[in-house]
Amino acid sequence: MALKDESAPLPKALEALLGDAPSDEKTGANATLGFTFQQWWGALVVAELLEFEADFAVGMEVKEDVAILDSALSPRSVEFCQIKKNEQAGGWGLKDLHRQGPKRKSKPNEPSILAKLHKRRTEFAGHSTKLRFVSNLSVKIAAGMSASNCQLTSLTPAEQTEIREKIAKQLAVGSADVDLNDWMLHRTNLPLGEQYVFLAGKLADLSAAGKIPFDLPNPTVAARYLASVLQSKASHTSYAATIHDLKSRVLSRADAIQALSEAAGTTHRASEKLDDALQQLAATGYPFLALKQIKAERTTVLAHAVDRTNDQMKVCVAALATQLPHLTQDASSLPLRDLMDSLVKQTISAFPSDFAGLSPAYVNALALLVLNDGIDLDILPPAPGPQPEACA
Structure with missing residues (x-):
């Protein structure tokens, strides 16, 4: 040996x-x-x-x-x-x-x-x-x-x-x-x-x-x-x-x-909020193909809604949230479809680089979550860049 x-x-x-x-x-x-x-x-x-x-x-x-x-x-x-x-x-x-x-x-x-x-x-x-x-x-x-x-x-x-x-x-x-x-x-x-x-x-x-x-x-x-x-x-x-x-x-x-556990604990609320918003769009006669494209992004958006590692999603949602107070007073009486379109248009105009590479349907789905209180905005960082002045 x-x-x-x-x-x-x-x-x-x-x-x-x-x-x-x-x-x-x-x-x-x-x-x-x-x-x-x-x-x-x-x-x-x-x-x-x-x-x-x-x-x-x-x-x-x-x-x-x-x-x-x-x-x-x-x-x-x-x-x-x-x-x-x-x-x-x-x-x-x-x-x-x-x-x-x-x-x-x-x-x-x-x-x-x-x-x-x-x-x-x-x-x-x-x-x-x-x-x-x-x-x-x-x-x-x-x-x-x-x-x-x-x-x-x-x-x-x-x-x-x-x-x-x-x-x-x-x-x-x-x-x-x-x-x-x-x-x-x-x-x-x-x-x-x-x-x-x-x-x-x-x-x-x-x-x-x-x-x-x-x-x-x-x-x-x-x-x-x-x-x-x-x-x-x-x-x-x-x-x-x-x-x-x-x-x-x-x-x-x-x-x-x-x-x-994070996915299981927070997704249920987000999915309910997003599905409710999609039903409201359908009820107001939102164009069929455009609605279909938003629904196709549903799974991805919900996953990103609980994903604290997706920096682009967080920046985009924060940017959308900053524009909520800047919608005109008349917007409060608009249907959800018009609110979504207006919010997306204003936000992309203010922060175009943040949304580079994202499909319109994906951005619309994010906007629906923000408008329908389907995502916890407190955990998100502030949107980068200069903030536009409030509308008179």
Whole structure:
């Protein structure tokens, strides 16, 4: 039996390794009305982990696209996940995953998908790590078979040998040093479109099974809210040297429950107010197609109404609120449709840059919430820029 080498340096603590290194790439996400496939998948992982009682934390842009930790405060294991959306028919070939990338200017060739993941594992040597390649399409393996959930160690010996040799060559290591254990090729059931519907179904099942300690009156809105929180996590790209610094990129079990609680607790009121306003528009003969477009923005607007991370929505609502006192005295007798049109016109005229990129239907829905007291204005920041003088 070999004696333990007492002089060998101990591996760094997992928390320290998770911190940023100068070589790490940070892409992040801008605050937009849409979410990436990666963020939707992260939200789905959160929902799947809520089925169980064990603690967890899901990190966005922590070393890889998604990192799944067994704890937010004192992690002992981590699973690194690369998410690749594929919109081409036919799926992935195994060679696609270990094929070296193109040569970069004055730099060596880009490592393959699998080589990048394995390099991450070597950086965390001495700690429990799992690796996962995630896509919406399956991977074609030997004999024309397709793998939807496949451990690399279940591939044929020839396939495993080829993977080891390709990775070893790209990383300049010995093939015997390439560890294929706890490494999954995973085809997610998350669709490319209307991901919120899929996630909402999962959240509704969790609520019905008592896995979430409260009812979700509107699972669709809760799904979009959860995704918006993950989007916010992904947008934090400032340098983080410690696990404490990384908190802004990590969603813990407690954070997830809190986010869903916020959606469940405030959305019901907002949805009732917005639906009441939409009924009033319909009753006054508001143009059918225009009303249909506003209704199409209903789910997004309700999600943003409880989303304290969506800065553009908060600024827009605050701007709308500042214009309420500036409606003319005669406006008090106008029907809701005219009040909405007038409020939107005045606000966009005063703060045009705040509403850049937003659809008219989305802005109209926000205005309806403001006019119908469907959103808590006290939590919102004041609108930026100069305030127009009050009308005489």
